[in-house]
């Protein structure tokens with residue numbers, strides 16, 4: 001990017017014309033001999049090989065009929081407030097996302113204030129793609145959202161909490177037809193500076209799909225048998241290699257790695273678990289940064305209690321006297337559950353009754 005200051009007037013030019021990244025500015029001194037200040041900045045990559053050539057040429061106005069056409073006007077509009085452009089080389093990308101090729105890695109930054117980055121790439125029908133950020137500078141915590149044909153995938157951090165890795169990764173299947181996916185990247189740390197840099201890359205990865213997204217076990221009685229095992233079916237490309245972990249000791253899987261197709265056996269081991277509702281996760285990983293989760297719930301009920309522990313008998317019978325003894329009227333007038341055990345010998349979680357039998361006419 002070329003900046004020229006002459007007589008206090010500043011001219012800026014990025015590209016001299018479409019199709020070239022070179023810059024050109026033409027100026028004319030109308031106030032005699034003056035000093036001209038030229039500044040050259042780079043919007044691209046830096047390195048020892050990143051050379052360029054700078055020319056300053058005098059242009060003499062041609063006499064004759066064209067003498068009135070002295071010098072061409074400056075090729076760039078005056079921009080007195082302009083400063084060196086420290087945005088990444090893929091800006092502006094707000095209204096029209098900058099193209100990123102599948103397999104390409106781009107270095108971008110979050111600058112200026114409020115900057116978001118957008119990248120688009122062509123997807124082929126039936127393929128699986130991974131968009132991931134890496135090499136995050138201090139002050140950068142990427143959040144990644146990919147949209148394709150109205151579908152949307154999001155990720156903040158693919159690494160577990162405590163790893164200090166705030167990079168993002170989204171893996172998604174393209175539809176059955178070719179399309180254009182758009183990745184939007186924002187900085188959750190809200191730091192905006194030329195040094196708030198990171199890399200964004202797009203890869204094609206092996207496909208992985210599951211036959212379900214969640215599993216529910218139970219209810220099972222605490223201390224009793226495990227609920228029946230369930231299974232997860234894994235499908236994908238022949239090149240797929242996945243591994244899986246669970247978030248809780250009670251949630252057990254076998255196998256924990258494989259290819260496609262695979263069948264995973266899922267056990268909810270309730271040994272030692274008190275009653276309650278449990279939640280766990282099976283996390284599949286493949287292609288380094290791709291993740292897919294299956295949510296698992298488990299319901300553990302209170303321990304099962306058999307009838308003879310309750311003291312409550314079905315079909316309470318009061319056999320008081322023989323058939324035909326009409327002189328005795330038998331009437332159960334009250335069978336009331338009371339709140340407290342009758343004695344300390346009555347175990348908790350049992351039911352006690354007071355049976356009052358009123359005999360009349362004796």
Ligand SMILES: [Ca+2]
Pocket residue numbers: 087088091108109110111115116117
């Ligand atoms: Ca940017």
Ligand SMILES: [Ca+2]
Pocket residue numbers: 091092093094115116117118
């Ligand atoms: Ca931007």
Ligand SMILES: [Ca+2]
Pocket residue numbers: 141142143155156157166167168188
């Ligand atoms: Ca993040």
